[in-house]
Amino acid sequence: MVNKSDHEIIPVHEILKLKEVNELLESKGITLENIPKIFESDPQCQKLGAKPGHVLKIQRNDGGNRYLYYRVVVEG
Amino acid sequence: MAKSQQKARDFTVQYSEPVGILAAQSVGEPGTQMILRSFHFAGIESAIATSGLPRIVELVDAKKKPTTPLSTVYLEGAASKDIEQAEKIAKKINEVRMDSLIRRSVENFSKGTIKILLSKQELESEGLTPGQVSDKLAKLLKLDTSVEKNVITVKVHTKNLKDIRLTMVKISKAVINGIEGAGKAVVQTNPKTGEIYIVSAGSNIEGIITVSGIDKSRLYTNDVFAINRLFGIEAARNALARELQATLDEQKISVDFRHLLLIADAMTSTGTIKGVGRHGISGEKNSVFARAAYEETVKHLINAASFGETDHMRGVTENILVGKQIPIGTGSVKLAIKKEDMAKIKPK
Numbered sequence: 078m079v080n081k082s083d084h085e086i087i088p089v090h091e092i093l094k095l096k097e098v099n100e101l102l103e104s105k106g107i108t109l110e111n112i113p114k115i116f117e118s119d120p121q122c123q124k125l126g127a128k129p130g131h132v133l134k135i136q137r138n139d140g141g142n143r144y145l146y147y148r149v150v151v152e153g
Numbered sequence: 154m155a156k157s158q159q160k161a162r163d164f165t166v167q168y169s170e171p172v173g174i175l176a177a178q179s180v181g182e183p184g185t186q187m188i189l190r191s192f193h194f195a196g197i198e199s200a201i202a203t204s205g206l207p208r209i210v211e212l213v214d215a216k217k218k219p220t221t222p223l224s225t226v227y228l229e230g231a232a233s234k235d236i237e238q239a240e241k242i243a244k245k246i247n248e249v250r251m252d253s254l255i256r257r258s259v260e261n262f263s264k265g266t267i268k269i270l271l272s273k274q275e276l277e278s279e280g281l282t283p284g285q286v287s288d289k290l291a292k293l294l295k296l297d298t299s300v301e302k303n304v305i306t307v308k309v310h311t312k313n314l315k316d317i318r319l320t321m322v323k324i325s326k327a328v329i330n331g332i333e334g335a336g337k338a339v340v341q342t343n344p345k346t347g348e349i350y351i352v353s354a355g356s357n358i359e360g361i362i363t364v365s366g367i368d369k370s371r372l373y374t375n376d377v378f379a380i381n382r383l384f385g386i387e388a389a390r391n392a393l394a395r396e397l398q399a400t401l402d403e404q405k406i407s408v409d410f411r412h413l414l415l416i417a418d419a420m421t422s423t424g425t426i427k428g429v430g431r432h433g434i435s436g437e438k439n440s441v442f443a444r445a446a447y448e449e450t451v452k453h454l455i456n457a458a459s460f461g462e463t464d465h466m467r468g469v470t471e472n473i474l475v476g477k478q479i480p481i482g483t484g485s486v487k488l489a490i491k492k493e494d495m496a497k498i499k500p501k
Contacts, residue, residue, distance in 0.1 A: 084370045086391040087384050114424035121385040135387055139414055148386075151424060 090121045093132040093147070101132070101147065115148035122150055169485040171469070173419070176412040180397075183406040184209060202375065208400045212377070212393060215420065215428035222336070222356035222376050227368040228349065239340045239349045242366045245331065246353055247338040249279050252325040254286060260317050267307040267321055276303075279330060289329050296320070332360035359383050377426060386421050393417040393426070440464050442471035 093101070102108065109132070115122060117129055127133060127150045135146040166172060187206040203211065203220045211219060226246065232238040256272040271283055287300045290307070297308040309320050331338070336355030343350065353361070356376030362369055362383065374380060375396055381389035394410070394417040401408050419434055420427050427433040431448045438444050441457040441464045456462075466472055469479045478484045 084372070084384060084388065086373070086380070086395070087388045088391075090385075090387070113418070113422040115386055116424040119385045119424070120383060121387065137387075140410060146387075148424075153424060 087121070088138065088146075089136045090125060091134045091136075092125055092127055093134050097134075098132045109149050112147050112149045114151045116153040117150055118153060167482075169480075169482050171481045172415060174469070174481075176415045179408055179412045180209075180401075180416065183401065183408060186406065187404055204400060204403055209397065212396055212400070213416070213420075213429050215377075215426045215433060217378055219356065219376050222354065222374065222379075224335070224353045224356055224358055224361060224372070224374040224376075226338075226351040226353065226361060226364075227371040228351070229366055229368045232366055233348050233350070233368075236340065236342075236349055238366070239351065242364065243338040243340050243351045244280065245364050246335050246351060246361055247279075247331045248328060248333060248335045248353075248355065249281070249330040250325075251286075251290070251327045251329055254279070254281075254329065255325065258321065258325075260321055262312065262314055262317060265309050265312045265317065267309065267317065267324070269305045269307065269324070271303045271305065273303060281330060286329055290324060290327060293327050294320075294323055296324075332357055332364070335361055381426060386424055386426075389426060390417045390421040393420060438468065438470075440466070440468045440471045442466075442474050443468050446470050446474055 109130075112132065115127075115133060117123075117127065122133070125133070129150050129152050131150045133148045133150065135148060137144055137146045184206060187209070202208070202223050207220070226242075227233065228239055228242060232242060254271050254275050255269055256275075257270040259268045260266075261268070271286065276283065276286070283300050283303055283305060287298045287305045290296055290305070291298045297310070299306050299308075307320070307324065309317050311317070332355075334355045334357030335353050338351050338353040341350060341352050342348070351367075356374045356379045358372055358374050358376075358379050359382065361367065362372055373392070377389050377393050377396065380392045394413045397413045397416070398408075398410055401413075416429070420429065427437075429435060435447050436444065438447075441453060441462050445453040445457075447470075457464075464471060466475070466477065467480060469481060472479045
């Protein structure tokens with residue numbers, strides 16, 4: 078398996094702890110359904126071993142503008 | 154510091170700003186100019202990629218395979234400066250199909266053999282010998298092959314016409330050298346930095362990444378679906394926005410990058426790449442009226458009626474349709490009162 082962690086177009090993915098997930102949902106006033114999805118079969122999910130229901134924290138960088146993005150792992 | 158932070162905050166988008174509509178209009182308007190201004194530069198590069206409006210349509214409609222797939226392969230270490238090493242790696246990538254090597258082929262149905270005359274010029278330019286081609290064929294298709302000068306004889310242990318024909322088709326499609334789906338690989342030099350890299354006219358980056366000596370962290374292709382398969386949805390989203398901007402930049406049309414990022418975000422929010430049209434984002438809106446107002450009106454209305462769908466009237470389109478105030482900007486502000494407080498108000 079090829080290590081794809083440090084490709085220039087792949088941002089860093091991280092699995093969020095359950096406590097952090099609850100904090101996130103509460104602070105934004107949303108449910109898991111409102112969060113963008115990522116498939117379990119996605120190469121980044123495979124690498125982290127993320128299972129459906131996990132929330133991934135993605136450290137995005139859009140031309141210098143750094144921010145966090147979240148995706149919930151779904152089956153597929 | 155505090156002042157610049159405040160300044161940055163002043164420029165953030167206000168609550169209830171219709172960013173999606175702004176993005177659509179900001180890309181749509183320059184798009185109308187692109188039709189008039191589409192022109193081509195002839196013969197500068199070996200492979201001319203689709204550009205202009207056709208390329209934008211291709212990206213936004215989430216076409217599975219681009220019309221002109223291209224991959225950019227950067228090289229690791231010394232090879233990025235040494236043209237000979239780069240050529241060697243390009244040879245490993247460059248896809249050579251059997252049909253490009255065949256000059257003439259004869260199928261003998263009474264003996265059950267196929268004779269293939271190889272083209273000397275093609276063999277030389279690819280750096281192959283007839284023996285190598287024969288061995289590769291024998292290994293790939295498990296055939297009984299023998300070589301004599303430039304002629305390969307294949308024994309098909311059957312006299313069935315159909316089987317012989319089928320074998321011939323398989324032979325002409327066989328990939329003799331390089332990576333299947335990688336296309337023609339050409340070594341190029343960046344005129345500014347002098348860095349040597351390889352451009353191949355295919356998008357099989359899953360195959361190309363297995364070649365040794367390439368810089369895996371910079372491997373790139375214009376096929377967003379291939380990127381999704383190899384690097385994941387987040388990388389595909391970045392590639393999508395990047396491709397859109399590259400296409401617009403080529404035509405000297407400046408659209409703010411954030412509009413393109415928003416489009417890319419919307420297209421990838423379901424975990425896979427969805428087009429924006431009838432089969433994608435617009436076709437999956439929650440509101441019945443919004444879908445009916447877009448395309449296939451009768452189909453959506455009949456389906457909604459027969460399944461008893463509910464429309465919560467939360468979007469823009471459906472509210473325009475019934476003549477209500479749209480939930481954008483000031484329109485999104487609603488007046489609410491708590492039940493307990495309501496009881497306190499006494500009617501006069």
